[in-house]
Amino acid sequence: MTNETATPVTVIGLGLMGQALAGAFLKAGHRTTVWNRTASKADRLVAQGARPAPTVGDAIEAGSLTIICVTDYEAVRELLGAKDVDLDGATLINLTSGDSAQARATARWAEQRGARYLDGAVMAIPATIGTAEAEILQSGPEADFEAHKSALAALGTVTYLGADHGLASLYDVAGLTMMWSVLNAWLHGTALLRTAGVDAVTYAPFARQIAAGVAEWLPGYAEQIDSGSFPAEVSALETDARAMAHLVEESEAVGVxxxxxxxxxxxxxxxxxxxxxxxxxxxxxxxxxxxxTD
Incomplete structure (x- = not known):
């Protein structure tokens, strides 16, 4: 049921993530307009109460807030730069994946056309959108974020990072390097233990305990980095390097x-x-x- 006091929202791009975003706005009572290049992707959302727009320009005019979630930043400019699209006075929140330079350049491009622009990143899978588990990162002018913070809350846990439009993209990739590094370390450890007949299910709880323990070190290590001082309170790097050599040797010895x-x-x-x-x-x-140096 539509809440007449809720911000009217437009969602452009109805891939799996875009559909989840639009669905969350509908569930929260926002009048939701949708547009997608392949119009049939809007059918399920229209059945739930969304309003289909015939063009991108019509879609932007229909909402006080426009969410864009498409393939890449090139597609963002192609769609929003069409002759029949008027961005003057529009508020755009771009949740398309890209890098920080693209985010900053797109912000300038949008602002030159009279739009208010926030860049963002969705740190979640589509199934979690609309729950507290979904982390929605935002960067750009704080006043624009504050104006639409309550509407964005329909998507999940919203975090404002700062005025630099590139921050959301940087946090996104910083999160990815954490994710892949943890997973790769776990896979390497699993490969080592499999050579002795230990399966992944047996090793996983121990690996999880190690990962959680290492995570506890981060605040203290962060203070060392920010201060530029690295006293060996736990272990010196040269000691760690000897353990690294042992890990290399063990891996090679067991064929991993x-x-x-x-x-x-x-x-x-x-x-x-x-x-x-x-x-x-x-x-x-x-x-x-x-x-x-490669």
Whole structure:
């Protein structure tokens, strides 16, 4: 049922994520207009009460707030840059995946056409949209975010990161590197234990315990990074490097791919050669902050 006091919303792009976004707005009582290049993708949402728009321009005019979730930033500009689309006075929230440079450039492009623009990232799968589990990141002018914060809350847990339009994209990829690094470490450990007949289900609880324990170190390590001081309160990097060598040797001995631990050790070795062997592990931030030489 539509809540007449709720912000009218438009959703452009009805892939799996776009459909989930529109569905969450409908469930929260927002008058929801939808548009998709393949119009039939709107059928299920229309049956639930969404209003189909014949053109992108009509869709933007119908809502006080327009959410864009399409293939890439090139598609965003193609759709919103059409001759029959008037962006003057529109508020756009782009939840399309891309990088921080694209986000900043698109913000300038939209603002030159008179639009208010926020960039964002959806840290969730479609099934969780509309629940607290879905994390919706936002960056751009704070006043524009505050004006539509209550409407965005229909999508999940909304976090404002700052005025820099590129921050949501940067947080997105920073989250991805955490995710893949944890999963890759777990897969490597699983491969090691399988050589001794230990299955993944048996190892998973131990791996989860280790991952949670390491996560507890992050606030203290973050303070070291921000202060630029890395006293070896737990272990010196040169000690860690000896353990890394053992991991490489064990992997090779049992016939498991050793590329990941060799990469980590190579970075540690460079830091030690630069005189940081007596400091704590977060000193490797200096290695991560340098561009790769490949």
């Amino acid at each position: 791919n050793a590329e990941l631990p060799r990469l980590i050790k190579a970075m540690a070795d460079r830091s030690i050669a630069a005189g940081h062997g007596g400091e704590q592990y977060p000193v490797l931030i200096e290695e991560f902050s340098r561009p790769s």
